[in-house]
Amino acid sequence: MARFIALQAHDVRFPTSRTLDGSDAMNPDPDYSAAYLRLITDAGNGHEGHGFVFTIGRGNDVQVAALRALESQVLGRDVDETLADLGGLWRELVHDSQLRWLGPEKGIMHMAIGAVINALWDLRAKREGKPLWQLLASLSPEQIVDLVDFRYLTDALTRDEALEILRAAQPGRAEREARLLAEGYPAYTTTPGWLGYDDAKLARLCREAIADGFTQIKLKVGNDLDEDKRRLGIAREVCGPDIRIAVDANQRWDVADAIEWMAALRPFGIAWVEEPTSPDDVLGHAAIAKAVAPIPVATGEHVANRVLFKQFLQAGGLSVLQVDATRVAGVNENIAILLLAAKFGVRVCPHAGGVGLCEAVQHLSMFDYVAVSGTAENRMIEFVDHLHEHFVTPVEVRGGRYHAPKAPGAGTEMLAESIAEYSHG
Template sequence: MPGSSAITRITAVDMRYPLPPGAGTDAVHTNPEYSLAVTHLETDDAQSATGITLTLGEGNRLVCNAIEILARPLLGRAIEDLMADFGSVSRQIANDSAMRWLGPHKGVVHLALASITNACFDLWAKARGVPLWRLLLELTPEELVGTLDLSYLEEVLPRQCAIDLIRSHQVSRAEREGILKSGYPGYDTSIGWMAYDDDKVRELTKRALARGFSAFKLKVGSADESRDIRRAHMLRECAGDSATLMFDANQQWNLPTAMRMCRDLAVLRPLWIEEPTHPDDLMAHVELASAIAPVKVAAGEHIPNRVVFKNFLRSGAMHYVQADATRLAGVSEFLTVSLLARRLGLPVVPHVGDMGQLHQHLVLFNHIALGHEVNFLEHIPHLRQHFVHPAQVEGGVYRTPQEPGASLDLVNLSVIVA
């Protein structure tokens, strides 16, 4: 075991990146500025680490303020000691008696915890000199579960059950390790932003097909429903009958509208319809998931924590679990939701608020260690040039990262925090 780096400095950094016209737009987010609330850790042996969570501009500073408050207990901690019981540490931070009042376990404070947690996992992997996916795979079941906060899940996923679930898949890991060489398939979201006109959607789809993608997501939820239907048919025609399509309403519809629109879109054979109504409306998701079968419901981008995920998973409210380690409380809670989903037999297809940088590690772990099926990982390239080690997507496939850490280091960040 290498010497343990101790955290000596914590900085929250407000990073904002303007997007090209129309990029990132959907039914409810009409003028986004992709922004990262960054946790930057420095250690006594000159190591540094980066954690991120995504916002859309205004509000990014609020998350940074929360990082500065919540991260204080990390100062002076040796990373190996910290991560040996990170489940307890993260619970302590999340339950800060003053900050918890602002959640609990959701919103600004939970996004801050995501950034902090992701920085800790990045530092841990760097301290051991391995990429995050390898670090996670090399942990014993007991060590892995020690990083998780399983509170409020005891009736579904008690600690020993989580350990046993991981252990039960160890003997067959070699059967799934081929994914490290073949790479993890991606799907392209960036062809179908709401503000793009038809010609741009067609052109971007053709380019994505030429780059090896065969799965595409289109934003729906327009004020003019006929526009959604026309654009959906256009995408099917352009992508071809064999392509996989998904439609994303970004919470825009009420239940009656969602029922009507999902049935109209079903003729195009989408794999799923994503966030079809308000993310807190559990019963609407349950009703919709039953009514529009065999079309599936995907959700999770705005499901804030493991407890709400537990209720959605147990109620039959979703078919595809779109957990996001930059929306949940970081890597730790993402893995908790992945274990929950595996126990309850549902696939995890992450939403990538990290632009796929962190999740490329996590889907490899999910498949190899937990036996999750290989689906695909969302690909959004808009911040690619801002990462030191951007995700490598070739032929529509994420190539396995080899650099130590979680692939979250940002270009020029050191200049800002110096």
């Protein structure tokens, strides 16, 4: 009988602020970082579970402290039993009353629980010899709903309704899995759009994006309206009318600002407006969505949990739902969110970029395609071409599409050399 014998947490930081990669209207100088977690067992099979929380620098040490605070909840557990009931463990960790007080279900402690859950899924997928998306897509509807905590969701989605959604998607599973393995999943790129880049670099990166096969790019906006118009003008000219251009304000605006700003940007042809205001402001997003229609409103990377996503869907506050692999409490909560999106018929276009987010979140979209929504139509996973070289199984994005990963695991394992080289403090 194997047990968990060690939880190792690492404060890994990449000095991305030097090149202004990742610069936007709210985050002028991020240092992409990971509060990184390794779960080690005494099984003697070489398998470890790896997970992380993505942060942008200062405070990554506090996130690491939160990972370490979960050690006593993990060590000594039976590995087989734990991996066989990750829904049970999710409830136990998220509803631990003392830890819950620190959120509840939001912020540093909630994300730390997410990293533990994700690391356990990584371990389970490695042991079963499957990439995570394929492992999840091989579960029965009953097994999938057992992973989900429906507490606080039942006014919008019950267990029975979730089962119906999953059962309705069963017939085409094998065909979609084969198609995914053959064709991959659509991507869009944010690489050209960071605010810190000059015009020549913006234009060059737009051209490269098109040459690489992308059909949507995304530009950061929100600092200065005239600047935004100028940069959108450059991008639209380089891209022509057929490439979709989304804009991302990174929460810069109040409700009235967002409405006014988007009225001015509308002529450039906007695929969606992302994070127009506070990610807690469900009603504000609903007001913005109504005013800027038919431009879709997108949000999610800072939406703290399934309860807030539920309300965004109930209120019509978003029409592009951007799950994030490390903001909520891991794979299980993201399955709840995918089911909510399916219930409300809203498309899911994950947030990625940062460090390791592309590697992790692709599994969720692919699982969704095979076993939940059953469609990839008008859906895309964000892609940013940074820091993939630090991962054991980096994403493969070619021709504007994520190739379906085939390596066992959740994609979350960083190279040991990278962890060592970029460990902080």
